[in-house]
Amino acid sequence: MLDLYAMTEADLKARLAEWGHKPFRAGQVRAWLYDRGATTPDEMTDLPKALRERLAAETRVGSMDVDTEQVSRDGTIKRLYKLHDGQLVESVLMPYQTLRRTACISTQAGCAMGCVFCATGQMGFARHLTADEIVEQAARWSAELRQKGERLSNVVLMGMGEPFHNYDQTLIALRRLMSDLGIGARHITVSTVGLAPRIRQFADEGLQVGLAVSLHASSDEARDALMPVNKRYPIDELIDACREYAQKTGRRITFEWALIRGRNDDEATAERLARVLSGLPCHVNLIPLNPTGGYDGGPSDPDRVARFIDVLARHGIPGTIRVRRGIDIDAGCGQLKSTVQKKTRTP
Numbered sequence: 001m002l003d004l005y006a007m008t009e010a011d012l013k014a015r016l017a018e019w020g021h022k023p024f025r026a027g028q029v030r031a032w033l034y035d036r037g038a039t040t041p042d043e044m045t046d047l048p049k050a051l052r053e054r055l056a057a058e059t060r061v062g063s064m065d066v067d068t069e070q071v072s073r074d075g076t077i078k079r080l081y082k083l084h085d086g087q088l089v090e091s092v093l094m095p096y097q098t099l100r101r102t103a104c105i106s107t108q109a110g111c112a113m114g115c116v117f118c119a120t121g122q123m124g125f126a127r128h129l130t131a132d133e134i135v136e137q138a139a140r141w142s143a144e145l146r147q148k149g150e151r152l153s154n155v156v157l158m159g160m161g162e163p164f165h166n167y168d169q170t171l172i173a174l175r176r177l178m179s180d181l182g183i184g185a186r187h188i189t190v191s192t193v194g195l196a197p198r199i200r201q202f203a204d205e206g207l208q209v210g211l212a213v214s215l216h217a218s219s220d221e222a223r224d225a226l227m228p229v230n231k232r233y234p235i236d237e238l239i240d241a242c243r244e245y246a247q248k249t250g251r252r253i254t255f256e257w258a259l260i261r262g263r264n265d266d267e268a269t270a271e272r273l274a275r276v277l278s279g280l281p282c283h284v285n286l287i288p289l290n291p292t293g294g295y296d297g298g299p300s301d302p303d304r305v306a307r308f309i310d311v312l313a314r315h316g317i318p319g320t321i322r323v324r325r326g327i328d329i330d331a332g333c334g335q336l337k338s339t340v341q342k343k344t345r346t347p
Helices: 009-018 024-034 049-058 119-123 131-147 163-179 196-203 220-226 235-249 267-277 302-314 338-345
Strands: 065-071 077-082 088-095 101-104 108-110 125-128 154-157 188-192 210-214 253-259 282-288 319-321
Touching: 009 024, 024 131, 088 108, 088 131, 101 131, 125 163, 131 163, 154 163, 163 188, 163 196, 188 196, 196 210, 196 235, 210 235, 235 253, 235 267, 253 302, 267 282, 267 302, 282 302, 302 319
Parallel strands: 101 154, 154 188, 188 210, 210 253, 253 282, 282 319
Antiparallel strands: 065 077, 077 088, 088 101, 108 125
């Protein structure tokens, strides 16, 4: 069946013309999908009955099936999707007390980067997602929110996978998030473990989306132990790419830092980090480590977190603690995996 989310307006116009319908009907269908959050053709009430019936018979809204859904005590929702080939990916919606509604979406099934503290990295790599599969995760959340009179305000590509390892499809998806879903560029953030050549390439794309770089260590020795990618793109090369990105785009970079008790949360590490980031327009997003079954580290104590932030502040580098959400359902940063592995290992 044809997936309406995967069809461009031109594709849809061509198909509807084959069925004997005027081109403006394509705009109506897309308005129902992206502006009103329709999930079935039956809901598209200003279309002729014959067209609704044809759409219901020959198309579907999305290609991903919901396998399971969990709801956290804090309202975070985690959804496990089954793809057409049986692969499983997770997607998260985070509602806040403000009107902000943030979708955290995946770009790969699994991840090849192997970061030792990340559950997705521990599970290995299965395949890249297509741009349609990336966008559909956000489109599903957007549709459901619109039906409740709300709207999806932010999208972060921080779910399963490394977006820049799937660069071409990620780029297509970013443009569609803006054009199809109406998410402003400054309300979209792409996270990377630090693929320096791709950061340089991304700087030339002319997009104003946010960039978040997972750093987590201030020396190559320490980062090598946490993130294998550092052996290929060490800190100096990564920071040079970040400086080029900031210069070309005029955008401030966010550096993600998982605070691991006794390993990267001391004041000396904070001093080294301040030197590494000196002169770079940036913000450090500090995240007390979320637990995963494959790593023995624990989250930093609050007093060590406070001292770490104080050191950065003395050097003029802003740092804030990210609110941990969805921890009770393994929906926090670095936790997307456990349900997937359990499902795929079940006979």
